[in-house]
Amino acid sequence: MKIRVKNFSLKHTLECGQTFRWHKIDDWYYTVRENRLIKVKQQGNYLITNSSKNILNYLLRLDDDLNKIYKKISKDKIIKQAIKNYKGLRLVREDPFQCLISYICSANTNIPNIKRQVLNLSKKFGKKVDGFYAFPSAKRLAKASLKQLKGCKLGFKAKYVLAVSKFIASKRFNLNRLRNMTYKEAKKELIKLPGVGSKIADCVLLYAFDKMEAFPVDVWIRRVMQKYYFKGKMISNEKIVKFAQKYFDGYAGYAQEYLFYWAKNNKLHWSLDKV
DNA sequence: TTCCAGGACCCTG
DNA sequence: CAGGGTCATGGA
Numbered sequence: 616m617k618i619r620v621k622n623f624s625l626k627h628t629l630e631c632g633q634t635f636r637w638h639k640i641d642d643w644y645y646t647v648r649e650n651r652l653i654k655v656k657q658q659g660n661y662l663i664t665n666s667s668k669n670i671l672n673y674l675l676r677l678d679d680d681l682n683k684i685y686k687k688i689s690k691d692k693i694i695k696q697a698i699k700n701y702k703g704l705r706l707v708r709e710d711p712f713q714c715l716i717s718y719i720c721s722a723n724t725n726i727p728n729i730k731r732q733v734l735n736l737s738k739k740f741g742k743k744v745d746g747f748y749a750f751p752s753a754k755r756l757a758k759a760s761l762k763q764l765k766g767c768k769l770g771f772k773a774k775y776v777l778a779v780s781k782f783i784a785s786k787r788f789n790l791n792r793l794r795n796m797t798y799k800e801a802k803k804e805l806i807k808l809p810g811v812g813s814k815i816a817d818c819v820l821l822y823a824f825d826k827m828e829a830f831p832v833d834v835w836i837r838r839v840m841q842k843y844y845f846k847g848k849m850i851s852n853e854k855i856v857k858f859a860q861k862y863f864d865g866y867a868g869y870a871q872e873y874l875f876y877w878a879k880n881n882k883l884h885w886s887l888d889k890v
Numbered sequence: 891t892t893c894c895a896g897g898a899c900c901c902t903g
Numbered sequence: 904c905a906g907g908g909t910c911a912t913g914g915a
Contacts, residue, residue, distance in 0.1 A: 632896065633896090718896075718897095719897095719898095721895090721896050721897080722895095722896085722897040722898060722910095723894090723895065723897050723898085723911085723912090724894095724895055724896085724897090724913085725894080725895035725896080725912095725914080726895080726896070727895095727913085727914080728895075728912065728913065728914090729895095729896075731913090765911085768911080768912065768913090769911080769912090770910075770911030770912055771898095771910040772898095772911080775898085809898090809899095810897090810898065810899090811897095811898080812897060812899080813897090813898095814896075815896085815897070815898080818896070831896070832896090833895090833896035833897080834894090834895070834896075835895095835896070836896080851904085851905080879896090
């Protein structure tokens with residue numbers, strides 16, 4: 616099926632580092648969602664896919680009015696440059712459990728390692744679907760042993776993944792309930808989970824629960840914010856979050872994604888900050 | 891060899 | 904509340 620799109624870049628959307636379960640083979644991107652294989656590629660203003668318009672609209676936020684969002688967040692030359700470089704980058708809508716576990720795995724490591732960890736989990740515990748692997752359910756991961764999880768190279772995060780999976784599988788923690796909460800309420804709940812702090816909670820709220828005011832602060836965002844928005848001054852993560860939420864006026868999450876990709880691709884490092 | 895990566899947690903002062 | 908050490912893993 617062929618879907619007309621405008622103001623959309625599949626490449627930037629899937630390769631900017633917000634999502635870890637799309638595999639690129641030639642021009643096609645593959646993932647498994649709800650135990651079904653989805654494949655998609657972009658040709659100019661069209662997406663070619665075996666899926667449906669509704670599903671891709673949902674997963675890739677094709678209905679977001681990007682021009683309106685650009686207008687809201689284009690407040691300075693840094694963010695303008697990032698928007699210009701990555702035009703068409705959209706946030707994604709991830710499965711909440713997959714998103715939560717993926718970002719728990721993201722602690723103190725890099726994107727290739729995160730991808731490796733979630734792929735290992737999928738291969739070991741997920742269902743095989745047309746040659747690819749679904750991300751395992753909470754129920755399945757809750758039955759895993761710590762040794763098996765460490766075998767997936769999760770390192771010190773294995774215990775968090777196991778504990779969180781057990782909380783969710785046992786229904787002592789209801790992930791779906793977060794969808795109807797405010798950003799603040801939902802964040803307060805997420806942070807109660809072991810291995811989940813402010814940054815990972817913001818990632819889950821942004822990529823899985825539509826909380827556009829979430830502003831995950833990782834090392835790259837810290838660098839770009841500290842250098843260009845706080846004159847190099849050391850500042851707490853919470854102050855960065857609060858500043859961004861006010862400054863980017865309801866769309867901090869979108870601004871964050873562009874700034875993150877920009878900082879990372881420009882190899883922004885501390886040595887440059889100190890100039 | 892040392893440093894770093896989409897951090898959280900624990901302990902100190 | 905801020906600052907530092909620690910935790911597994913793999914690439915530069």
